Amino acid sequence: MIPGPFELVRATSVDEAVAALVEHGDDAKILAGGHSLLPLMKLRLAMPGVLVDIGGIPGMSYVRVEGDEVAIGAGTRHHELEKDAVAAAEVPILPCTAGQVGDPQVRHRGTIGGTVAHGDPASDLPTALLALGGDVVVQGPDGRRTVPLTEFFLGFFETALAEDEVIVEIRVPRTGSAGWAYEKFTRRANDWPIVAVAAVGHRTGGVGGPYGVALANMAGSVVRATATEEALARGASIAEAAALADEGTNPSADMHADQEYRRHLARLLTRRALERAAAA
Amino acid sequence: MSILGTRVVRTEDALFLTRGATYTDDLVDDRLTGALHATFVRSQVAHGRVLAVDASAAREADGVVAVYTAEDVDLVPIPPGRPMVPPAMTRPWFAGDTVRFVGDLIAVVLTEERYQGEDAAELVSVDIEPLPAVVTTADALADEVLVFPEAGTNLMAAFGEPAPADFFDGCEVVVRQAVVNQRVAPVPLETRAAAAAWGEDGRVTIFCSNQGAQQAKAQIAGWLGLDPAVVHLVTPDVGGGFGAKIGADPEFALVAWLARQTGRPVTWVESRSENLVGMLHGRGQDQVVAIGGRRDGTVQAYSLVVDQDCGAYPRLGPVLPRLTVLMAPAVYAFPKVHAQARAVATNTTPIGAYRGAGRPEATAAVERAVDLFAAEIGMDPAEVRRKNLLPAFSEPHTTATGAVYDSGDYAAALDKVLAAGGYGELRAEQARRRERGDVRQLGIGLSVYVEITGADNGLGAGESAGMEVHPDGTATVLTGTSPHGQGHATAWAMIASEQTGIPVDRITVVHGDTDLIPRGAGTMGSRSLQQGGVAVHRAATELVELARQRAAEQLEADPADLEFDLGSAALGVRGTPGTGVTLAQLAEQEPLLVRTRFDAGGPTFPFGAHLVVVEVDTESGKAEVLRVVTVDDAGTIVNPLLAEGQRHGGIAQGVAQALLEEVRYDADGNPQTSTLADYPFVSATELPSFELVDMATPTPMNPLGAKGIGESGTIGSTPAVHNAVIDAVAHLGVRHIDMPTTPMKVWRAVQQAQQEGTH
Amino acid sequence: MQVSMTVNGRQRSDDVEPRLLLAHYLRDVVGLKATNIGCDTTSCGACTVIVDGLSVKSCTLLAAQAEGARVTTLEGLAGPDGELHPMQRAFREEHGLQCGFCTPGMVLAAIGVLADNPDPSDREVREGLEGNLCRCTGYHNIVRAVQSAARSGPAAGQVPQGPEAAR
Structure with missing residues (x-):
């Protein structure tokens, strides 16, 4: 199958990309790695009239320490993040999670900005990012703004990114040697997770107390396991806290899992993730 | 030393690995210059009345040359082609009144460029009034909604009678269980493809991806009402078939018909999404097994009742359960065996053959039944099997259902696999884990199987072969088989080389061209070696005999005094050095070729035993296959490299069915698994490397002693994996879980068993 | 639109539709048929080629996205004398x-x-x-x-x- 026809704009700078988005409005889509968008277009589930290719914009791929944060360029490909030494030292959950996205070929093309912008409730890196907390830096016609990750994922393939904005950077706290784990449950290694759980210890207590915990595929978007985080902050045991992981979630039912099973997996994987994180 | 039995690497691979094979969609052929691209419009509704098909917008689209719908086609609908199927169950070329499955053909768009086809197909507007859909065999057997109202029933075929009421009388224990042998998708990596061009001579050349050119040609000619003499069918390289490419599909015939209508060559290649609804599916049986016997482990009676889902139109579906019924007695000496089957139409993709085609379903049923019986009486499943296996036999054995097994030693196969697997230690490790209450429990699954290969019903008598030696010393072998991964180019060359002394790399094997090879049955049902390979053996033998006659004339010698020297491929007078004349020299004088055929006159019955070890995470329900140990006895092996490859692939497909794969429909007959993102095709990460154990009991049915090997792996591994997963959680009270044993199903079974256990 | 890339060591420039997938570009424009297409969903990997040293699925890459890239297909692996990789x-x-x-x-x-x-x-x-x-x-x-x-x-x-x- 093949995408419907479209016009391709090759942006050479973020400014140019934003200008193209402004010009073409909701008929335009950003093309980064293309591994979320092109599959949809081939099935004709998406038919944008204009694609703005940001793959050729220089300087969008980097991982660097800036104060207490790690800044990751939106164009950083999954395999680059997977192999990145700075990320491994400063925020090790990210390279590990990046290494579990899709398969090697997908990781060679897909970008962190692309997966964040896509807003898929079952995607790996957004789950880990949400557990970390931090910000998404976006650029629009009025310049740059910063959106906390906790406010970025709004619903089913819906994010805080406006139609005329481009993600330029992701900023997350340095977790260093704090414990972490990403528990991904699939039938086959390269499937989307049926449920996944990211747990990250915060050196400073962090936004959610001692651990940030986020869930994939338990609601319309990736979500934090707030009840679990709060219980841990209150000093609850891992088992007690994990038993609350599905509270407030609204998982979908499909052929892989009904709601009851997904809720069970969320609790189970949260317990396992926290146990691993605590053991680290 | 004979080349037979040695690990010759494939001759076809040099090309496959450097330029790639040439599949139908890869053809660069003058006859196809300027071809139009066909894009089919298919029903998105499982069952409904077609109110309107409006192609006017599509006809105006860029590059569109023509659009055809039901009203533009005057061909006679495709008849069922099977005497037991009600004749009203015909298949229209395009649905004009009724659509019967998601994927049913509604229209075709012909465009100059391939990309234009998808754009234009989207513009064909189809208005369908949905009808209630027949989705399950139970729906079908209710006969409340009819897939073919004209037929008055959904029943396509029936075999056997219900078991007599006293069937299990005298049994101390009787276990009954409904068992699903789920519908799966064959998914050859190459989707279906066809191309056709009419020549000025009034003949049509059809290229298509199939498992037997001659059969496909006969079907297409019949459907289109063509004189078979005008049809030249060519099978290019084929990217896997697994039974789903047996014969022709309606789309192939339409491509030829459209080429005639438009006066231009036409090509078609389907997308995977189209393939997963449009190509035949496999399996699809709802079974009820019942097994009764004594508490000492002796089985006294076994019953199998099968409801076969045939999908919307009759292909091989109505025939498959006949094989299931035939093979119901399996490897056992059960005193009483009952088998019965019904085959029904549903509003789903038609069912055809898939690796094993009717026999895996029989093995899955009985091997599950034996495990259920063993669990019920608390006996080791290996012991129950050993107690009930047929003793070794080398004279034909006739079963309760009339199958005549050629040779077998099932207990030896079981013993070998138990020894290779370290069965005793595995059970000990399992006991330790159970004792400790580990989260990850061990499951050990067994199966002992016998299957039928080369059961050539309706394919004609045997298989054809030809051989010609050329003046340059090379040779051509012609075969009626139709390789699509099996390695016939190598194996047939080995067989010919063994007889003629011509090196394998000097022998070219030709197949799949109905002008060059008018007669042939193709590759299916693991028949190729025991029919086609043996036919090549005969051709090579006859060629040497022909050469002997010619050489005798030339040397003015008695043929009986001539000696054939394999090393030089030459005939000379015995004891008189320097008199030799080579096959190549004889070919210089006059073409040196023979055409022959071989018919074994009956099938063979390969057998074996599989042992599978799985680990089940009892908290999540996820099963992981740790080991697959198999004994697969296919008689004499021509090329162990190829035979092992067949076993590997077969095992993987069996694991896939037991663990992962299932074609699913919702209650309205909408497919839920119509892309490879949704259909869980087994990948390398779900499989271990396999442990193969050799065993070879030659068959008396052919001079090579070879049985079929293509499907054994699947037939043996499916129940072994299935049994292993259930075994892993049996101590928690789980008795049965249907395939595929998905994490959710396993988890739920454990939950339910524990709830029941606490009551 | 114009795309330029190196395919198996040979520089090319072709005028293509923006939506042309790299897999179809290689098969139908360049004429290298070894690269196969087995699915629609980036699942099967039959179309895998090497782009700038990394394996990618050429069915999920526009030819235009390979602008300036170095692409290797199966046909580009063996040596000039036919020596297998x-x-x-x-x-x-x-x-x-x-x-x-x-x-x-x-x-x-x-x-x-x-x-x-x-x-x-x-x-x-x-x-x-x-x-x-x-x-x-x-x-x-x-x-x-x-x-x-x-x-x-x-x-x-x-x-x-x-x-x-x-x-």
Whole structure:
């Protein structure tokens, strides 16, 4: 199958990309790695009239320490993040999670900005990012703004990114040697997770107390396991806290899992993730 | 030393690995210059009345040359082609009144460029009034909604009678269980493809991806009402078939018909999404097994009742359960065996053959039944099997259902696999884990199987072969088989080389061209070696005999005094050095070729035993296959490299069915698994490397002693994996879980068993 | 629109539709038919080629996205004298292919696996090939082939670079 026809704009700078988005409005889509968008277009589930290719914009791929944060360029490909030494030292959950996205070929093309912008409730890196907390830096016609990750994922393939904005950077706290784990449950290694759980210890207590915990595929978007985080902050045991992981979630039912099973997996994987994180 | 039995690497691979094979969609052929691209419009509704098909917008689209719908086609609908199927169950070329499955053909768009086809197909507007859909065999057997109202029933075929009421009388224990042998998708990596061009001579050349050119040609000619003499069918390289490419599909015939209508060559290649609804599916049986016997482990009676889902139109579906019924007695000496089957139409993709085609379903049923019986009486499943296996036999054995097994030693196969697997230690490790209450429990699954290969019903008598030696010393072998991964180019060359002394790399094997090879049955049902390979053996033998006659004339010698020297491929007078004349020299004088055929006159019955070890995470329900140990006895092996490859692939497909794969429909007959993102095709990460154990009991049915090997792996591994997963959680009270044993199903079974256990 | 890239060492420039997928560009414009298409959903990996040293699925890349890139297909692996690439040789010797349809993508993905990890375990090979589906071999001999190629030396994880690879 093949995408419907479209016009391709090759942006050479973020400014140019934003200008193209402004010009073409909701008929335009950003093309980064293309591994979320092109599959949809081939099935004709998406038919944008204009694609703005940001793959050729220089300087969008980097991982660097800036104060207490790690800044990751939106164009950083999954395999680059997977192999990145700075990320491994400063925020090790990210390279590990990046290494579990899709398969090697997908990781060679897909970008962190692309997966964040896509807003898929079952995607790996957004789950880990949400557990970390931090910000998404976006650029629009009025310049740059910063959106906390906790406010970025709004619903089913819906994010805080406006139609005329481009993600330029992701900023997350340095977790260093704090414990972490990403528990991904699939039938086959390269499937989307049926449920996944990211747990990250915060050196400073962090936004959610001692651990940030986020869930994939338990609601319309990736979500934090707030009840679990709060219980841990209150000093609850891992088992007690994990038993609350599905509270407030609204998982979908499909052929892989009904709601009851997904809720069970969320609790189970949260317990396992926290146990691993605590053991680290 | 004979080349037979040695690990010759494939001759076809040099090309496959450097330029790639040439599949139908890869053809660069003058006859196809300027071809139009066909894009089919298919029903998105499982069952409904077609109110309107409006192609006017599509006809105006860029590059569109023509659009055809039901009203533009005057061909006679495709008849069922099977005497037991009600004749009203015909298949229209395009649905004009009724659509019967998601994927049913509604229209075709012909465009100059391939990309234009998808754009234009989207513009064909189809208005369908949905009808209630027949989705399950139970729906079908209710006969409340009819897939073919004209037929008055959904029943396509029936075999056997219900078991007599006293069937299990005298049994101390009787276990009954409904068992699903789920519908799966064959998914050859190459989707279906066809191309056709009419020549000025009034003949049509059809290229298509199939498992037997001659059969496909006969079907297409019949459907289109063509004189078979005008049809030249060519099978290019084929990217896997697994039974789903047996014969022709309606789309192939339409491509030829459209080429005639438009006066231009036409090509078609389907997308995977189209393939997963449009190509035949496999399996699809709802079974009820019942097994009764004594508490000492002796089985006294076994019953199998099968409801076969045939999908919307009759292909091989109505025939498959006949094989299931035939093979119901399996490897056992059960005193009483009952088998019965019904085959029904549903509003789903038609069912055809898939690796094993009717026999895996029989093995899955009985091997599950034996495990259920063993669990019920608390006996080791290996012991129950050993107690009930047929003793070794080398004279034909006739079963309760009339199958005549050629040779077998099932207990030896079981013993070998138990020894290779370290069965005793595995059970000990399992006991330790159970004792400790580990989260990850061990499951050990067994199966002992016998299957039928080369059961050539309706394919004609045997298989054809030809051989010609050329003046340059090379040779051509012609075969009626139709390789699509099996390695016939190598194996047939080995067989010919063994007889003629011509090196394998000097022998070219030709197949799949109905002008060059008018007669042939193709590759299916693991028949190729025991029919086609043996036919090549005969051709090579006859060629040497022909050469002997010619050489005798030339040397003015008695043929009986001539000696054939394999090393030089030459005939000379015995004891008189320097008199030799080579096959190549004889070919210089006059073409040196023979055409022959071989018919074994009956099938063979390969057998074996599989042992599978799985680990089940009892908290999540996820099963992981740790080991697959198999004994697969296919008689004499021509090329162990190829035979092992067949076993590997077969095992993987069996694991896939037991663990992962299932074609699913919702209650309205909408497919839920119509892309490879949704259909869980087994990948390398779900499989271990396999442990193969050799065993070879030659068959008396052919001079090579070879049985079929293509499907054994699947037939043996499916129940072994299935049994292993259930075994892993049996101590928690789980008795049965249907395939595929998905994490959710396993988890739920454990939950339910524990709830029941606490009551 | 105009796209330029190096395919198997040979520089090309072609006028194409923006939506043309790299897989179709290679097959239908360049005429290199080894690259196969087995699905619509970036699942099967049959279309895998090497772009700038990394394996990618050419069905999920616009030809335009390969602008300026160096692309290697199966046809670009063997030497000018027909000498097989170590991975090709290993697939042949270990019977790592049957119908051949997944093979071009599998061989290129396997080279990618070794580029990443020159001495992978059985499990690591399987994980490295998780994006490539094969229906025939059960992956058993593919894994053996990749490990055998690994033992043959570092060339097994490299693609030919120069124009001498052009065919």
